[in-house]
Amino acid sequence: MKITVIGSGNMGGALVHGWCKAGLVSQLTITARTQTTLERFRSLYPEINTATDNAQAVRGADVVIIAVKPWLVDEVIDQIKLSLRDSNALLVSVAAGVRNARINVYTMPNIAVQYGAGMTYVEEPERHTEQYQKVVDLFSLVGKTQIVPHKLMDAGMQISGCGIAYVMRYVRAMMEGGVELGLCPEDAKQAVLQTMKGAVALLEESGKHPEDAIDSVTTPGGYTIRGLNAMEEAGFTNAVLAGLKANNKE
């Protein structure tokens, strides 16, 4: 399968890194506005095809990923539509909040696709074709995917696209607390990351609800419950909910 990625910035670039690590480098053609961006990828992956001409880059592609800023999507589609006239290529968007009649599959990945640990929401199609499944499989190579109806794509973006930034704030807050308690920043960071990995493993392997997991680490009258209650008093859950709903258009 030949894949063209139009736009190799934060998101397009993360997908390119992820797919190269998954062994797809010889199937990839990537584009960017500048040679500087493309050179960075060529130096890491000499086999990769690069171009600044989008119309040329999509010729012969089976899947075209559009990963430019949302306001450039229509312009890029205009540039490539002639090249795709007699082709069955699927046009896939990763752009937030964009609609265009020529786009076949809307997705919302997060930046962790670069490390094979992405979370991608894929909009449910009218008809679930073999070609559509190939797009889902492509994103599944670099993380987990969930297929959802159009109305849930925004929720997916909040939870996992923006969610990465929300998790970073939690890490930063824990680090700041750790430093105040006397730990060096780097030691605090490593401890927070390892604790997060532990929490993920606990939830994934036990299948427990987070509150059940909390019960298993909370001694009545002990440190953890006092810490949790103090966090709630300071508005922890409400702050997370407010962040998630800040862009809710309804």
Ligand SMILES: NC(=O)c1ccc[n+]([C@@H]2O[C@H](COP(=O)([O-])OP(=O)(O)OC[C@H]3O[C@@H](n4cnc5c(N)ncnc54)[C@H](OP(=O)(O)O)[C@@H]3O)[C@@H](O)[C@H]2O)c1
């Ligand atoms: N960042 C995220 O976490 C994230 C998550 C989910 C979805 N998205 C979506 O991903 C899309 C890209 O966002 P981003 O954060 O990756 O932006 P970005 O870092 O600014 O990257 C944009 C890329 O597009 C290239 N570009 C600009 N005009 C172009 C053109 N006419 N033809 C080909 N390439 C062109 C740029 O080239 P140069 O490098 O040469 O300037 C750059 O590589 C957005 O629609 C966004 O909604 C982003």
